[in-house]
Amino acid sequence: MEENQEDPPFFDNLHESYITSLAAKLDAPTSYEGAVTEHLRMSGVYWSITALSLIRSADEVDALMDLTGSIVDWVFKCADPQTGGFGGNIGHDGHMLYTLSAIQILAVADRLSDPRLDKNRVLKFISSLQQPDGSFCGDAWGEVDTRFSYCAISCVSLLGALVPGISSDDKQPPGIDLDKAVHYVASCRNFDGGFGCVPGAESHAGQIFCCVGALAIAGALHLLDDDLLSWWLAERQCDSGGLNGRPEKQADVCYSWWILSALSILGRVHWINTKKLQNFILQCQDDVDGGIADRPQDMADVFHTFFGISGLSLLGYFKAGEGESDRVYREIDPLYALPVDVVQRLNLTGQVISETINPTDERLGKYDVISRGGNINISK
Amino acid sequence: TCQKVSHKLLLVNPDPGYIWNVRRELIPFTELHTELQLTAASLQRNPKAYGAWFHRKWCIRHFCRSNADSNITQEVLDKELQLCTNFLNIDERNFHCWNFRRFIVGALASNLLNIDILDGSWEVFIKGLFKGSNEKPPTLLLMGPQLTYPSGKVATVPDETIENGSNETRQLLIAVLRNEWTFTTQKIEQNFSNNSAFHYRSKLLPLIWVVGRNNHDDDNIQDILTSEFQLVRNAFYTEPDDQTSWWYHRFLLDFCKPSATTADSELSYAFYRDALQTEREAIQDLVETEDGQCKWGWITLHAIVSRMRELILIVNENCIAIDFQYSNLPLLRQEAEECLKKLIEIDPDRMCRYQDMLLDLTGQ
Numbered sequence: 188m189e190e191n192q193e194d195p196p197f198f199d200n201l202h203e204s205y206i207t208s209l210a211a212k213l214d215a216p217t218s219y220e221g222a223v224t225e226h227l228r229m230s231g232v233y234w235s236i237t238a239l240s241l242i243r244s245a246d247e248v249d250a251l252m253d254l255t256g257s258i259v260d261w262v263f264k265c266a267d268p269q270t271g272g273f274g275g276n277i278g279h280d281g282h283m284l285y286t287l288s289a290i291q292i293l294a295v296a297d298r299l300s301d302p303r304l305d306k307n308r309v310l311k312f313i314s315s316l317q318q319p320d321g322s323f324c325g326d327a328w329g330e331v332d333t334r335f336s337y338c339a340i341s342c343v344s345l346l347g348a349l350v351p352g353i354s355s356d357d358k359q360p361p362g363i364d365l366d367k368a369v370h371y372v373a374s375c376r377n378f379d380g381g382f383g384c385v386p387g388a389e390s391h392a393g394q395i396f397c398c399v400g401a402l403a404i405a406g407a408l409h410l411l412d413d414d415l416l417s418w419w420l421a422e423r424q425c426d427s428g429g430l431n432g433r434p435e436k437q438a439d440v441c442y443s444w445w446i447l448s449a450l451s452i453l454g455r456v457h458w459i460n461t462k463k464l465q466n467f468i469l470q471c472q473d474d475v476d477g478g479i480a481d482r483p484q485d486m487a488d489v490f491h492t493f494f495g496i497s498g499l500s501l502l503g504y505f506k507a508g509e510g511e512s513d514r515v516y517r518e519i520d521p522l523y524a525l526p527v528d529v530v531q532r533l534n535l536t537g538q539v540i541s542e543t544i545n546p547t548d549e550r551l552g553k554y555d556v557i558s559r560g561g562n563i564n565i566s567k
Numbered sequence: 568t569c570q571k572v573s574h575k576l577l578l579v580n581p582d583p584g585y586i587w588n589v590r591r592e593l594i595p596f597t598e599l600h601t602e603l604q605l606t607a608a609s610l611q612r613n614p615k616a617y618g619a620w621f622h623r624k625w626c627i628r629h630f631c632r633s634n635a636d637s638n639i640t641q642e643v644l645d646k647e648l649q650l651c652t653n654f655l656n657i658d659e660r661n662f663h664c665w666n667f668r669r670f671i672v673g674a675l676a677s678n679l680l681n682i683d684i685l686d687g688s689w690e691v692f693i694k695g696l697f698k699g700s701n702e703k704p705p706t707l708l709l710m711g712p713q714l715t716y717p718s719g720k721v722a723t724v725p726d727e728t729i730e731n732g733s734n735e736t737r738q739l740l741i742a743v744l745r746n747e748w749t750f751t752t753q754k755i756e757q758n759f760s761n762n763s764a765f766h767y768r769s770k771l772l773p774l775i776w777v778v779g780r781n782n783h784d785d786d787n788i789q790d791i792l793t794s795e796f797q798l799v800r801n802a803f804y805t806e807p808d809d810q811t812s813w814w815y816h817r818f819l820l821d822f823c824k825p826s827a828t829t830a831d832s833e834l835s836y837a838f839y840r841d842a843l844q845t846e847r848e849a850i851q852d853l854v855e856t857e858d859g860q861c862k863w864g865w866i867t868l869h870a871i872v873s874r875m876r877e878l879i880l881i882v883n884e885n886c887i888a889i890d891f892q893y894s895n896l897p898l899l900r901q902e903a904e905e906c907l908k909k910l911i912e913i914d915p916d917r918m919c920r921y922q923d924m925l926l927d928l929t930g931q
Binding site: 280325328 | 583665708715767
């Protein structure tokens with residue numbers, strides 16, 4: 188890719204048609220891509236409707252995807268009666284990852300009050316997966332990963348059950364031990380300020396989003412070193428303008444989300460070159476069939492389409508005046524990875540770091556704000 | 568049969584977790600080597616499949632715990648270490664494999680100590696390393712569990728169990744630790760640009776230090792650190808723009824800093840002062856060689872002079888009796904400023920960070 192190329196336009200209509208034609212494409216019996224992603228369809232649906240929700244109004248999304256009808260019906264079919272969680276597809280075992288995606292879809296669809304949703308059952312599933320050290324498993328088979336800490340904390344918050352200080356002894360409603368959960372996340376901190384899958388694992392931008400997001404939702408950002416981590420995240424920007432996930436790895440559009448959301452929470456988006464990143468994301472678009480790929484010239488997929496559009500949103504690309512003039516664009520919330528209006532409708536709580544909150548920055552203005560550098564020093 | 572179908576499916580696509588779940592439900596009807604073969608074959612196709620790595624760990628734990636012969640377990644685990652080496656030769660940054668390797672090391676330690684805990688954590692390993700010594704281990708939570716036990720069971724190790732282990736066992740554990748250290752050295756020598764290896768090394772160093780302290784043949788910490796600095800300097804002299812070694816350099820600077828517990832022993836203020844000065848001179852040389860076009864050099868110089876200022880302030884405040892060759896605080900601060908101004912020029916993508924840091928400086 189040449190340096191200093193002009194920004195391609197944002198192919199708004201192409202992305203709409205890419206997203207809306209996904210279901211038919213993937214559900215076709217001969218679809219290889221559909222077959223190999225069938226197990227994560229719940230997350231796939233979450234990525235597609237949330238991406239579409241950023242560039243279309245709620246009514247338009249419902250009209251295009253039948254979100255409140257067939258999609259919500261399908262989500263409930265994926266509930267796992269044995270565990271109380273949600274599986275990635277119908278008949279699949281419940282898992283933390285797909286439980287979060289399911290709840291997120293219901294949140295966007297404004298169907299968290301649907302009588303088919305047994306909130307207590309879901310909360311029980313989540314709290315049953317918390318370990319004595321505060322960590323979370325993905326399911327009863329026992330895999331531990333900080334991704335699941337994020338899923339648990341976010342899910343509990345979305346279900347309106349996030350109560351600081353509650354311990355797992357309390358029966359009603361089934362809760363998680365938030366204090367232990369955040370201290371476990373903090374124990375995954377490395378010397379470079381980043382976080383890995385478990386204590387001892389290498390810092391990785393994806394895990395960092397999960398840990399920063401978890402701490403932000405829980406109001407515990409003081410447990411990380413925001414200066415150090417923000418610097419490490421800023422150094423993910425490559426010459427191409429794209430971001431990588433670890434030192435000396437290739438840039439990938441998905442890191443536009445993992446890193447930009449973390450930097451938003453930490454109040455340091457200005458520590459990278461936002462113009463160059465914007466250009467990189469726009470270069471990753473498929474200008475024929477729509478969708479966004481991991482890097483320029485590669486094949487698009489819904490995962491990278493979601494993270495690319497979300498990244499552009501966090502960069503402020505969709506403010507009025509950019510893109511199609513009569514479009515209603517929505518912004519994405521960096522803690523919950525949901526449209527801001529959804530977060531506000533649900534009155535979700537969280538914390539961010541900032542020196543000043545611009546009073547017109549609706550996206551973050553309702554959160555609890557703490558200032559830079561209020562961190563705990565790591566002892567040797 | 569379920570086994571045949573799941574086998575076929577997983578070979579093509581090892582990502583679906585629920586299919587691995589089915590295989591685990593069938594575990595009473597299969598053998599370890601079948602599962603090892605299947606996961607290895609799937610991982611050749613997709614070396615980053617979470618489900619395949621987890622299944623392998625789960626099966627190893629299951630079979631090793633139900634097998635009474637620790638020699639067989641040792642054999643299995645040694646083969647797994649070799650598997651890690653092979654996978655890391657293909658992709659030296661595969662974090663799944665590095666995590667798996669740490670799981671195996673934890674399992675090796677448990678096996679040597681005859682303790683029935685195989686969850687990937689190093690709590691048993693570290694307790695065994697420090698058995699009988701007056702030292703407190705740097706931290707028990709160096710490596711956390713990667714898979715847990717069925718809910719309700721908490722895996723903890725009573726200290727008395729470890730206390731009853733022999734000294735020979737302790738030597739074997741030290742050999743395991745040293746083998747890991749050597750492995751990271753090999754990977755780094757193969758390719759400096761291996762952040763995964765340096766990361767692992769950053770976790771091993773505190774253990775190597777304290778274990779070495781009790782072993783009079785070993786290098787002391789100053790010598791270890793001196794050679795660590797040498798190692799990273801070789802790396803960034805060769806490739807000044809590769810950030811990998813610079814991050815490890817930062818780790819070393821932090822590690823050298825005396826804390827309340829070490830200040831009066833080997834990691835003294837004098838050693839820290841000298842390390843800072845040595846590094847400063849070496850990096851100033853490099854920056855000159857690069858005609859000033861060495862971003863990471865300037866970043867590190869800024870960090871070094873900042874730490875020098877901080878050290879001088881601490882020493883003065885606490886009336887610690889050491890001398891400084893360069894103690895002109897305003898001059899050091901000016902140097903810090905110059906580094907930041909240079910960075911704004913040569914690393915414009917991140918200029919806002921440097922501007923924020925300049926503001927912090929002027930505020931001090």
